[in-house]
Amino acid sequence: MSAVFESLTRFYQSSIGKKTLVALTGAMLVLFVLGHMIGNLLIFVGPHAINEYGHFLQTVGHGMGVWVARIGLLAAVVIHIVATIQLTKANRAAREQRYGCEATQVASRSSRFMIWSGLTLLAFIVYHLLHFTAHAGNNYGSYMTDLDGHQVHDVYKMVIAGFSWAPAAIFYVIAMLMLCSHLSHGVSSLFQTLGLATNKTWPIFKFVGHAYAALILVGNCSIPIAIWVFGYGH
Amino acid sequence: MVQPLLTMSLDSKIPSGPMAEKWTRHKRDSKLINPKNKRKYSVIVVGSGLAGSAAAASLSEMGYKVKCFCFQDSARRAHSIAAQGGINAAKNYQNDGDSVHRLFYDTVKGGDFRAREANVHRLAEVSVNIIDQCVAQGVPFAREYGGGLANRSFGGAQVSRTFYARGQTGQQLLLGAYSALNKEIARGGVEMYSRTEMLDLIVVNGQTKGIVVRNLVTGKIDAHVADTVLLCTGGYGNVFFLSTNAMGCNVTATWRAHRKGAFFANPCYTQIHPTCIPVSGDYQSKLTLMSESLRNDGRVWVPKKAEDCGKNPADIPEADRDYYLERKYPSFGNLAPRDISSRAAKEACDDGRGVGPGGRGVYLDFAESIRDFGRNTIAERYGNLFDMYERITGESAYERPMRIYPAVHYTMGGLWVDYNLMSNLPGLHVLGEANFSDHGANRLGASALMQGLADGYFVIPTTVANYLVTQKPGEVTLDNPEVKKAVADAEERTKKLLSVKGKRSVDSFHRELGLLVWDKCGMARTREGLQEAIDRIPALREEFWNNVTVPGSGDAANQELEKAGRVADFMEFAELLCIDAQNREESCGGHFREEHQYPDGEAKRNDQDFSYVAAWEYSGNCSQPKLNKEPLTFEEVHLAVRSYK
Amino acid sequence: MALLNLHLKVWRQNGSQPGHFQDIEAPEIPDHASFLEMMDIVNERLIANGQDPIAFDHDCREGICGACSMTINGMPHGPERATTTCQLHMRKFRTGDTIWIEPFRARSFPVVKDLMVDRGAFDRIMQAGGFVSIRTGSAPEGNSIPIGKDVADAAMDAAACIGCGACVASCKNASAMLFVSAKVGQLNTLPQGQPERQRRTLGMVRQMDAEGFGNCTNQYECEAACPKEISVRWITKLNRDYAVAAVKDIVGAGRQQAGGEGGD
Known part of the structure; x- marks a missing residue:
């Protein structure tokens, strides 16, 4: 037992081990944002569809499902963030004296911005959870509606109301731009870190990463844009 | 300086018996040291190139305590790394009639019958083991599609026995030896000292017992003692200032050993490589070799008329071009051996028909090959070399012929050693390019790597015990007065270099010495020219010691001080080089005396009077070395005029 | 052959003491010279003026030993692709250029002296x-x-x-x-x-x-x-x-x- 624990510790302490965890947790979060986006886009199908979806999430597995997902995601986020902060600190320490003349040959802007796009996202996630999950500073918790004879949370109304407040919508769009930047490096990068790229497949992974980032940006931002530009839901 | 009381006899200790059995017999008869006692013996290895790394690793594996020293920042940077072409071995994988005997014969003939037969035969024998050893280490030799090792023909050999790893065989073999060295460092068998330069040899009661070194980072000078010392310190090509050697290559270790009594053999055998990029200006610091393989597809020419030299080569019609190698040597053509090709280029330039800056260059033309095989094929074969040529000269060899000129590349001479690789100074072993033994007056392509590794992996592990059994391990310690004196002498010399505070930089002296030696003792030598050099070198040496400026101090990293110490030794060595060249009244291999040639300009050997190894003994005065001779006898190979016509 | 007039900003450092950039004028550098030959010329001039020459690692000068280790204008081995510093030639620069010359910077490569690292x-x-x-x-x-x-x-x-x-x-x-x-x-x-x-x-x-x-x-x-x-x-x-x-x-x-x- 202790020998296994020792090996696990060494794996986590190693540079590649930490990065592998960042990539694996990153992969979970990448899939989560896709699922989350698809769920959100149900808003364009209508109040019934998104409320049904919300109700399903609340009740799946006798209400356990959402907690399993929440705990899983929380663990992924915590590992992803703790490991990357540790890695970034080590990276800073690895070059104490900076270059007088700095030059960048091929590194993309998004790759150099990962820690900042990531930390902005962290701030957004905290805000987002307080806003929509904990209902801090609002009364979204009292929005109820009828779904096939059951009283359920009115997710549709909550989303429209939430985005109708300009600062929330602006912060949301900024966060999605950060997410896009983060994903445009992160998605292809995780294939590299997990050792899955080859010379032949790398261009595909790179394209998929960029396309995925763009898809998430467009999909998620379509909601506040629909509300503000086209008056959707009003 | 004390003169040796009596001339030491030059016993080459060649084993008895037929040539093909000598090495086997010697292995059988060599002394053994039992494993428990091996741990008590310590060995110092100076240099971490092919010979040094291979020896240090192999001896450590056997159980000896080894210390290895190099002046570079890592053992992996020794100049063996720069060899491009390949390594010979008598594997006969091509089924083209190669054999140990043929490799032996080719090497003796290639060396213009000035090598010791028994050593060369041993070299050919162990060549096959070297390939096995390197493959096992993970050296990525070129392979056939079927998975077998690939070979090519190289340096004018008529069989394909050269193994290679792209254009960087030297680096790959060195990395193999370096990996073996690392394995032993990790195991604790070898203590590695990088950025540490040997300044002197320590001899106690006539036995070599250690070295004095300077730490090139802290400047500290101190001693290391051991039961035997192996010098694997390469050649002295940088005496010419411009050569294909690395900037740091130097004669200090072998010269200091010479001053302590080791004989310096055949220093006049210097190899000039025919395919180097010509000098472009007086700021030039070194010359770059282009692999000889280029001559497989390139045709060498100069204009027939001197007035055409300034023209664009494309404007010179075929009829006005002199493909002089093809004309003079119809059967070998552009693949004639190195010494012959080099001299032919010099003759063409001396004739006023050289091309490029200063008229010191000849064309190596790929136009015909590009026409016959297509640009892509040529790019596949030589792309890297063409790129390198373009980086250095700014010209594309696809568009216009390359310009090449010979440059000093390798030195066959070195410290005299017997069959055990031990010099006349007991306990001093000399391996690789630093010794004189295997290449005679000229080295064949792809044989340097072979010799370095043969000495390091296979010869010294067997022969070193023959000396060690005569010694009580750890007899000399750091508090020995001779050791302390050697350290004090080295400190004194360093102080002296720093205290001259003259007007001229170390490089300016080195450049002047190099030009003089190249001019008078380069590709072609005359009695008078050599005399002129012999007269001028002492004066230059004196000026050096009175007018050199070495900035900084001795207590820290100081590259000028390092260079100064090396140039000071070149200043002394250069004179011996010229004296040896003057003494050898014949032309052979890399040593060409204009007085001794056939009417058609070919080298004329004098086997009657000069079939011997000239082993020079330090007399206490650099200008008056004492000559000892080891006669060369040939049992297997018949002396013949070396003809490549 | 053209001559280049260059302004160099060279990192100078003694062991673990703090380092600094030194401005060095390098007039009349032949454009056929290699980068390291340019450094040789600069060093000869520094020595002639009684100044400490710039320490830098170099050995084979044919791109294989891996000793040369300068960061030139923020790029290790300079701007040319697939080229070591020793094989970089001055024809890649223009007269009037300012060239930043720094060591390979990393905590794990401590500076020995000037551009030389361990x-x-x-x-x-x-x-x-x-x-x-x-x-x-x-x-x-x-x-x-x-x-x-x-x-x-x-x-x-x-x-x-x-x-x-x-x-x-x-x-x-x-x-x-x-x-x-x-x-x-x-x-x-x-x-x-x-x-x-x-x-x-x-x-x-x-x-x-x-x-x-x-x-x-x-x-x-x-x-x-x-x-x-x-x-x-x-x-x-x-x-x-x-x-x-x-x-x-x-x-x-x-x-x-x-x-x-x-x-x-």
Whole structure:
């Protein structure tokens, strides 16, 4: 037992081990944002569809499902963030004296911005959870509606109301731009870190990463844009 | 300086018996040291190139305590790394009639019958083991599609026995030896000292017992003692200032050993490589070799008329071009051996028909090959070399012929050693390019790597015990007065270099010495020219010691001080080089005396009077070395005029 | 041949003391000279003026020993692709240019003097497993191990690394992954390297971490700076090999647990 624990510790302490965890947790979060986006886009199908979806999430597995997902995601986020902060600190320490003349040959802007796009996202996630999950500073918790004879949370109304407040919508769009930047490096990068790229497949992974980032940006931002530009839901 | 009381006899200790059995017999008869006692013996290895790394690793594996020293920042940077072409071995994988005997014969003939037969035969024998050893280490030799090792023909050999790893065989073999060295460092068998330069040899009661070194980072000078010392310190090509050697290559270790009594053999055998990029200006610091393989597809020419030299080569019609190698040597053509090709280029330039800056260059033309095989094929074969040529000269060899000129590349001479690789100074072993033994007056392509590794992996592990059994391990310690004196002498010399505070930089002296030696003792030598050099070198040496400026101090990293110490030794060595060249009244291999040639300009050997190894003994005065001779006898190979016509 | 007038900003440093940039004028530099020959000329002039010449590592000057190690205008070995500093020629610069010349900067490459750094960390990484444990004399016949041409060529691609450290110097995080991956990759690709594959991978990566290099963030500056154009796909392979080796280590597969001998 202790020998296994020792090996696990060494794996986590190693540079590649930490990065592998960042990539694996990153992969979970990448899939989560896709699922989350698809769920959100149900808003364009209508109040019934998104409320049904919300109700399903609340009740799946006798209400356990959402907690399993929440705990899983929380663990992924915590590992992803703790490991990357540790890695970034080590990276800073690895070059104490900076270059007088700095030059960048091929590194993309998004790759150099990962820690900042990531930390902005962290701030957004905290805000987002307080806003929509904990209902801090609002009364979204009292929005109820009828779904096939059951009283359920009115997710549709909550989303429209939430985005109708300009600062929330602006912060949301900024966060999605950060997410896009983060994903445009992160998605292809995780294939590299997990050792899955080859010379032949790398261009595909790179394209998929960029396309995925763009898809998430467009999909998620379509909601506040629909509300503000086209008056959707009003 | 004390003169040796009596001339030491030059016993080459060649084993008895037929040539093909000598090495086997010697292995059988060599002394053994039992494993428990091996741990008590310590060995110092100076240099971490092919010979040094291979020896240090192999001896450590056997159980000896080894210390290895190099002046570079890592053992992996020794100049063996720069060899491009390949390594010979008598594997006969091509089924083209190669054999140990043929490799032996080719090497003796290639060396213009000035090598010791028994050593060369041993070299050919162990060549096959070297390939096995390197493959096992993970050296990525070129392979056939079927998975077998690939070979090519190289340096004018008529069989394909050269193994290679792209254009960087030297680096790959060195990395193999370096990996073996690392394995032993990790195991604790070898203590590695990088950025540490040997300044002197320590001899106690006539036995070599250690070295004095300077730490090139802290400047500290101190001693290391051991039961035997192996010098694997390469050649002295940088005496010419411009050569294909690395900037740091130097004669200090072998010269200091010479001053302590080791004989310096055949220093006049210097190899000039025919395919180097010509000098472009007086700021030039070194010359770059282009692999000889280029001559497989390139045709060498100069204009027939001197007035055409300034023209664009494309404007010179075929009829006005002199493909002089093809004309003079119809059967070998552009693949004639190195010494012959080099001299032919010099003759063409001396004739006023050289091309490029200063008229010191000849064309190596790929136009015909590009026409016959297509640009892509040529790019596949030589792309890297063409790129390198373009980086250095700014010209594309696809568009216009390359310009090449010979440059000093390798030195066959070195410290005299017997069959055990031990010099006349007991306990001093000399391996690789630093010794004189295997290449005679000229080295064949792809044989340097072979010799370095043969000495390091296979010869010294067997022969070193023959000396060690005569010694009580750890007899000399750091508090020995001779050791302390050697350290004090080295400190004194360093102080002296720093205290001259003259007007001229170390490089300016080195450049002047190099030009003089190249001019008078380069590709072609005359009695008078050599005399002129012999007269001028002492004066230059004196000026050096009175007018050199070495900035900084001795207590820290100081590259000028390092260079100064090396140039000071070149200043002394250069004179011996010229004296040896003057003494050898014949032309052979890399040593060409204009007085001794056939009417058609070919080298004329004098086997009657000069079939011997000239082993020079330090007399206490650099200008008056004492000559000892080891006669060369040939049992297997018949002396013949070396003809490549 | 043209002559160039250049303004140099050269890093000067003595051991562990703080360093600074020195402005040095370098007039009339022949454009045919190599970068290091330009440095030689500058040094000759400094010596003539009684100043301390600039210390820099260099040896073979033909692009293979890996000794030269300057960062030129923010790029290790300068702006030209697949070229070491010693093979960079001054015709790539224009008269009037300002050239920044700095050491390879990384905590794991402490400055010895001026532009000279200590790359001993690379040697120590190699000692942690960069070899095949075969004794001299015990090797089987060379052709008894057939190795396909593609495998041999791939190993050779990795083996082309000259150990200069440009990958570390160019990396935004001063990571040594390209070097380590090329070295691990060469032997892990070849059949000769298989018996020690797990031990080598774990050992060399652990040593790399212990030396204090940064972590790879897949930005590929290393590949762009590498004078031998080592591919970052070797890093992909190292990531994979390390994960496999670590899992085997965790579950105790292979001989390591049985022998009680770790990979370090």
